[in-house]
Amino acid sequence: MTSSRFKSSRVAVLLLGGVSVVVTLMYLHLASEVAQLHTSMYPGSAMSYQQQVGQFGGAGGALDLNSLVVIYNRVPKTGSTSFIGLAYDLCARNKFNVIHLNTTKNTPTLSLTDQMRFVYNVSNWLEKKPGIYHGHLAYLDFSRFGVSRQPIYINLIRKPLDRLVSYYYFVRYGDDLRPNHIRRRMGDKMTLDECVVMEHPDCSTTHLWIQVPFFCGHHAECWSVLTAKLLINNLLT
Numbered sequence: 001m002t003s004s005r006f007k008s009s010r011v012a013v014l015l016l017g018g019v020s021v022v023v024t025l026m027y028l029h030l031a032s033e034v035a036q037l038h039t040s041m042y043p044g045s046a047m048s049y050q051q052q053v054g055q056f057g058g059a060g061g062a063l064d065l066n067s068l069v070v071i072y073n074r075v076p077k078t079g080s081t082s083f084i085g086l087a088y089d090l091c092a093r094n095k096f097n098v099i100h101l102n103t104t105k106n107t108p109t110l111s112l113t114d115q116m117r118f119v120y121n122v123s124n125w126l127e128k129k130p131g132i133y134h135g136h137l138a139y140l141d142f143s144r145f146g147v148s149r150q151p152i153y154i155n156l157i158r159k160p161l162d163r164l165v166s167y168y169y170f171v172r173y174g175d176d177l178r179p180n181h182i183r184r185r186m187g188d189k190m191t192l193d194e195c196v197v198m199e200h201p202d203c204s205t206t207h208l209w210i211q212v213p214f215f216c217g218h219h220a221e222c223w224s225v226l227t228a229k230l231l232i233n234n235l236l237t
Contacts, residue, residue, distance in 0.1 A: 065130055068096075069122060069151040072134040073108075075214050077166040078158040081175070084134050097128045101135025108138040109218055119145045139217035155215070160208040168192050168202060 072087075074080035084098070091098045103110065110118060119142050122133060133151075142150050158166075169192070171185040185202070195203040 067149070068130040069149075070130075070132045070154060071122075071137075071151045072132060072154050073137040073139060073214055074134055075155060075157060075163075075211050076136055077163050077170060078156045078211075080134075080156060083156060084132075087132050087134075091132075095130075097131035099128060099131055099133045101133055101137055103135065103137060106136055108136050108213055110137070110140070115140060115218065116145060119147055122151060123147050123149065136214075138213050139215055141217065157211055160211065163211070164203070164207050165192060167207070168195070171202075 072080070072084060074084065087098050118140065123142070125131075139153060172188050190198075190200070192203060
């Protein structure tokens with residue numbers, strides 16, 4: 001009986017210790033994220049566009065085009081296909097590379113492991129510099145991983161309702177780029193007006209805010225429009 005109680009007590013202590021460790025790690029992670037958000041809310045806390053460009057310069061401060069990396073973390077249905085098409089048309093003539101980024105299930109956010117791998121690859125893939133990386137990827141702060149040379153971010157946005165209308169019909173009828181590709185709503189003839197009347201999920205107002213995460217990035221508070229605005233003001237202007 002005594003031995004059984006001792007074993008039960010020992011198991012309880014081990015479980016309590018394990019829970020305490022998990023809670024502590026979660027607290028430290030949350031505190032770190034909050035501190036980073038707090039820092040970004042002060043002017044000058046994030047790099048301006050000029051500072052980003054300056055990081056590619058040499059001793060004289062001149063822009064080193066041979067090591068330039070531009071990331072176009074394209075928002076879906078904002079004219080990104082037409083825009084990046086220009087880069088593909090001009091890359092051979094102007095001697096730069098264009099690399100398409102694919103994410104699992106087209107999810108814009110990456111796991112921590114994938115973030116580290118992405119930062120390492122972009123920073124060290126010398127054969128692909130200068131280059132433009134493009135894909136449906138949320139903003140990623142390279143400085144969090146100790147990288148001194150930051151890429152330059154560019155993006156396009158669109159009026160939320162116009163973007164939703166474009167996306168609604170895109171998943172039903174596709175586009176000229178891949179006309180034979182089967183879209184997930186192919187064959188569905190329901191108009192947007194009918195969708196609104198029926199309160200169908202495809203035209204829910206939740207789809208109107210999809211552009212925000214592409215700018216506020218991988219922060220836990222990525223639902224925050226304020227965070228997105230701060231990063232746009234500090235990094236993309």
